[in-house]
Amino acid sequence: MRVDEFDFELPQERIALRPVRPRDAARMLHVLGSTMADATVRDLPRLLNPGDCLVFNDTRVIPAQLEGVKLGGQARVGATLHKRIDLRRWQAFVRNAKRLREGDVVHFGAGVLADVEARGEDGSVTFAFQGDEPVEILLERAGTMPLPPYIASKREIDEADREDYQTRFAEKDGAVAAPTASLHFTDRLMADLAEAGIEHAMLTLHVGAGTFLPVKADDTNDHQMHAEWGRIDAETADRLNAIRGRGNRVVAVGTTVLRLIESAAGQDNIIRPFEGDTSIFITPGYRFKGIDGLMTNFHLPRSTLFMLVSALMGIDVMKAAYAHAIASEYRFYSYGDSSLLLP
Structure with missing residues (x-):
């Protein structure tokens, strides 16, 4: 149709x-x-x-909306995790993804770092989160609730949304x-x-x-x-x-x-x-x-x-x-x- x-x-x-x-x-x-x-x-x-x-x-x-900066540069990156691959790797839709290459590292704040492992044909990026802490704990520290674009574009995400x-x-x-x-x-x-x-x-x-x-x-x-x-x-x-x-x-x-x-x-x-x-x-x-x-x-x-x-x-x-x-x-x-x- x-x-x-x-x-x-x-x-x-x-x-x-x-x-x-x-x-x-x-x-x-x-x-x-x-x-x-x-x-x-x-x-x-x-x-x-x-x-x-x-x-x-x-x-x-989970608070799967992340904002970060590529290490070694000034490129700002916005990521929305959308599918878990395993304990440390997630696929994400990324704003400004064209600035990322395999091997890059993104700092998402609060000590949360992730390696760019791969870029998919659909434009998604696979992140491998560094460290030993469960990714869920890292997201609680650095992430925000991933409100739909039709809400997030009209107002700030706040604590009430959690x-x-x-x-x-x-x-x-x-x-x-x-x-x-x-x-x-x-x-x-x-x-x-x-x-x-x-x-x-x-x-x-x-x-x-x-x-x-x-x-x-x-x-x-x-x-x-x-x-x-x-x-x-x-x-x-x-x-x-x-x-x-x-x-x-x-x-x-x-x-x-x-x-x-x-x-x-x-x-x-x-x-x-x-x-x-x-x-x-x-x-x-x-x-x-x-x-x-x-x-x-x-x-x-x-x-x-x-x-x-x-x-x-x-x-x-x-x-x-x-x-x-x-x-x-x-x-x-x-x-x-x-x-x-x-x-």
Whole structure:
């Protein structure tokens, strides 16, 4: 399909620069088939059925945004780590990457140094961090939260973002972007969901910065997704299959959860244990095999994520839903409002 089919006009004032407080006070557009209704995240217990299951991503965002200087020169370098290779090496998207060569050393401040090990064909750089301290500790010392460009370009990243850009489920270090659909959940909402008989499950997908990369191709067939590491254990896979088998719904909380479940599901609609990289790219025409619904924030025009929700609900339905959200002054993107999409 042509990428411009997924375009729409979004006024800049609709982009949320801070989350609402409390988190579960966000608005939520409920799209059921081709119908839609305004709601709030707190309405979730009444919009799902007892026995349905919400699936969350327990990845934790690390402070993966770094600013540094190349040793032996004056070139300033901005790096966003996006994929771990091993204990000391990370791939990164780099601002001013043309000034770096293999063998260069970059000082990121606070005593954090990294060797330039390689440059990829996609423009990424592989850094090998010096020393014996875990890279996570080095990042806590020198890094900042890697807020999306549409927020970071409009205001300074501050201490509030260390909490605001982390979900209540965050346990496993490795993401460089938050699974933002989960930002809306509070202890109170989780208690209300449990009281309503709605279950929940966990999996892990370490979200990479590639999620923010624009689609530069004119046709979706020519776009290459960046790989991200994920894991679904056998117990979780069996449980989700049992939930669907008894006629209840598996609802992914966020596109990261959806993409991992669909990567693990076979043509027989059975979800299997999964551990490894996935670069699944979902566009209209895709047949969903492992999920029955999606809770997600509002996405960028022409983005792979808007393509995904269009595949789930139909492009005409999603364009109508987004037009309604814009006219009704919903807040967009990572710190914005939510939608509940049930085909």
